[in-house]
Amino acid sequence: MNAEFDIAETLDVKGASCPMPVVKTKSAIDDLAEGDVLEVLATDPGSMSDIDGWAAGTAGVELVDQEEGDDVYKHYVRKTE
Amino acid sequence: MSTDTPDAPSDDTPSRAELAARVDELEDALAEATSEDDTKKMSIIATKGTLDMAYPPLILASTAAAFGYEVTVFHTFWGLDILHEERSKNLKLSSVGNPNMPMPNAVAAIPGMDRVTTKMMEKRIANNDTATIEELLETSLDMGVEFQACQMTIDLMDYDEDDFYDGVTTGVGAATALQDMADADIQLLV
Numbered sequence: 452m453n454a455e456f457d458i459a460e461t462l463d464v465k466g467a468s469c470p471m472p473v474v475k476t477k478s479a480i481d482d483l484a485e486g487d488v489l490e491v492l493a494t495d496p497g498s499m500s501d502i503d504g505w506a507a508g509t510a511g512v513e514l515v516d517q518e519e520g521d522d523v524y525k526h527y528v529r530k531t532e
Numbered sequence: 533m534s535t536d537t538p539d540a541p542s543d544d545t546p547s548r549a550e551l552a553a554r555v556d557e558l559e560d561a562l563a564e565a566t567s568e569d570d571t572k573k574m575s576i577i578a579t580k581g582t583l584d585m586a587y588p589p590l591i592l593a594s595t596a597a598a599f600g601y602e603v604t605v606f607h608t609f610w611g612l613d614i615l616h617e618e619r620s621k622n623l624k625l626s627s628v629g630n631p632n633m634p635m636p637n638a639v640a641a642i643p644g645m646d647r648v649t650t651k652m653m654e655k656r657i658a659n660n661d662t663a664t665i666e667e668l669l670e671t672s673l674d675m676g677v678e679f680q681a682c683q684m685t686i687d688l689m690d691y692d693e694d695d696f697y698d699g700v701t702t703g704v705g706a707a708t709a710l711q712d713m714a715d716a717d718i719q720l721l722v
Contacts, residue, residue: 466661467661467663468660468661468662468663469591470591470594470595470598470663470668471663471671473595473598474594474595474597474598474671474675476598477597477598477599477675478674478675505595505598505599508599509598509599509600510600511600
């Protein structure tokens, strides 16, 4: 998928709408180790802006990449601390 | 002749050691003040208990918790119903007083219409995979959101402390809410 980072875990929140993609991403990140990248698969179009905003405003996480597919929005979030 | 203050120390000029001690003291106070600001806080007062008005406080509370905020939601009057285990599963949408409803108020006021509009909204919520109130509440509790039920209105509504979800704080009043609001970065009344 992306050669620049390895995906430690994938979170499937397809179908879920606001605020669940962000809330579940936060819970999934808590279970990862520092440096791990979480892949989030969502169908909520608002998740593009929301996960970006969440990552920017939250300590210890970094948005690595976002991809807008045909039906699925993919987000890659690294745990930094 | 110069009018500048002379450099030579007089009796009321602090010594270098006194100034150094004062600087240390101020630096400590600054470090303490800024370290406390690391965790942001949000305080919400939830006063409404209709199905539509139950969502905003819970969505904002769970999202702020995901940001790492310390969140307190103080529920009073009809807002108590959101924390009431039984009543929270049965919140109603009012069909009157909302000009955006696809029916005139005269029709909306017919007995049973609230049940109809509530069913319509519940169906939309289910079809859209929107989280239910119960789901949002349980999620927020898991994330450490503090839900408080106003004691005065618990008594006023004749509710029992056992009626509320596990983890809900009872026995609190306006002073508790005010203190939370004074400490918070974001304060909202819903």
